[in-house]
Amino acid sequence: MFGGFMGCGTPEKIVDLILDSGAKNLTVIGNDTAFPDTGIGRLITAGRVRKVIASHIGTNPLTGKLMIEGKLDVELVPQGTLVERIRCGGAGLGGILTPTGIGTEVESGKTKLNLDGIEYLLERPLKADVAILLAHKGDRRGNLAYHRAARNFNPIIALAADFVVAEVQNYEPEAYLEPDAIMTPGALVDAYIS
Amino acid sequence: MDAKKRIARRAAKELMDGDIVNLGIGLPTQIPHYLDHNIEITLQSENGFLGLGPLHGEPIQDLVNAGGIPCGMVPGGAFFDSALSFALIRGGHVDVTILGGLQVDQHGNLANWKVPGKMIPGMGGAMDLVTGARRVIVVMEHCAKDGSHKILEQCTLPLTAVSKVHRVITECAVFDIANDQLTLVELAQEETIESLAKKTGAPFLISKDLKPIS
Incomplete structure (x- = not known):
């Protein structure tokens, strides 16, 4: 899982490390595949990705090309459903009920429930082995704060992976973050780079 | 004034003082240019903020709109x-x-996220927006570039949401949608009912208060 929206909020240094590591056949879960030279799009360009679960791939023509050629498995999920599936994966919930996607091809194969006259789709949780986050500030307890629109999926994916690693832009080795300013508590964070 | 600008100018009149508004990418982003000065709205950006505004000067770190x-x-x-x-x-x-x-x-069905075999960008936030917003207005050119109808009895492309669109604004007309029926409420001055009917792939009622496009 990766944070970021069109690359804004994706940890580029961690993407470098993944590229250097030689890791391949990855499944990536996040909002979008950015651009071919940006964020998670760079893993697609390098041929490291086997499957994408995202809401939007339109800004990265390579994702669409590989999907049409059958070289990349792409599961498209409405953005609000995607973030809630990740959130409930990290929150110990068995799924969510959402009206989004009713009557569209998104409902294919899913359980529908009618509650108080409204139809809902049952959407199941998403979890990952690893989550990669971009934080603006961090301290040695692993507490994190995000910056402006780079927050997006970052605090949500911090809940939903076995190993959570953050790229911290401004690491504070001596002080701790103001407790009220912390957006992800350090208890969720396993490792960081700065 | 070209068709898109005319559509944006007309769509701006839909917004009321105090509204929380989400604008799609493309044509809808032009709408705020045409707002009356006494109307103050708050723009929501799906990537995570309220208070979207124009950029003055250099890009601001970590601040992008829903189009990146x-x-x-x-x-x-x-x-x-x-x-x-x-x-x-x-x-x-x-x-x-x-x-x-x-x-x-x-x-009131909308299709705007996929053309099978041609263009599959993904739905992004559109399905949630159309499902959850209190009022859903679609702005588009009346016909496709090849002249084919975009306003239909039944959408043929994969749907974004079912029965959620309240109003459609084109350069030719404004239609309201209710009870599985289009009603023409405004008509461009260069159009007649007959010329509009030829460009429209569904029957429509005519409002007794039919006006020229404002």
Whole structure:
């Protein structure tokens, strides 16, 4: 899982490390595949990705090309459903009920429930082995704060992976973050780079 | 004035003082240029903030709009994560969404995220927006570039949402949609009922208060 929206909020240094590591056949879960030279799009360009679960791939023509050629498995999920599936994966919930996607091809194969006259789709949780986050500030307890629109999926994916690693832009080795300013508590964070 | 500008100018009149508004990418982003000065709205950006505004000067670090383009923010704006952003959208806290369409039909169905075999960008936030916003307005050119109808009895492209569109604004006309029926409420001055009917792939009622496009 990766944070970021069109690359804004994706940890580029961690993407470098993944590229250097030689890791391949990855499944990536996040909002979008950015651009071919940006964020998670760079893993697609390098041929490291086997499957994408995202809401939007339109800004990265390579994702669409590989999907049409059958070289990349792409599961498209409405953005609000995607973030809630990740959130409930990290929150110990068995799924969510959402009206989004009713009557569209998104409902294919899913359980529908009618509650108080409204139809809902049952959407199941998403979890990952690893989550990669971009934080603006961090301290040695692993507490994190995000910056402006780079927050997006970052605090949500911090809940939903076995190993959570953050790229911290401004690491504070001596002080701790103001407790009220912390957006992800350090208890969720396993490792960081700065 | 070209068709898109005329559509944006007309769509601006849909917005009321105090509205929380989400604008789709493309044509809808032009709408704020045409707002009356005494109307103040708050723009919601699906990537996680309220208070989207124009960019003055250099790009601001970590501030982009829902198209990934550098943007500005007005005083009093607020940032949040994607779960809260879509709680606002899905939970009925957005008063109006105005977005583009490939097809709209008389049942209020919208298709705007996929052309099988040709273009599969993904739905992004559109399905949640159309499902959850209190009022859904589609702005689009009346016909496709090849002249084919975009306003139909039944959409043929994969749907974004079922029976959610309240109003369609084109350069030729404004239609309201209710009870599986289109009603013509405004007509461009260069059109007649007959010329409009030829360009429209569904039957429509004519409002007894039919006006020229304002």
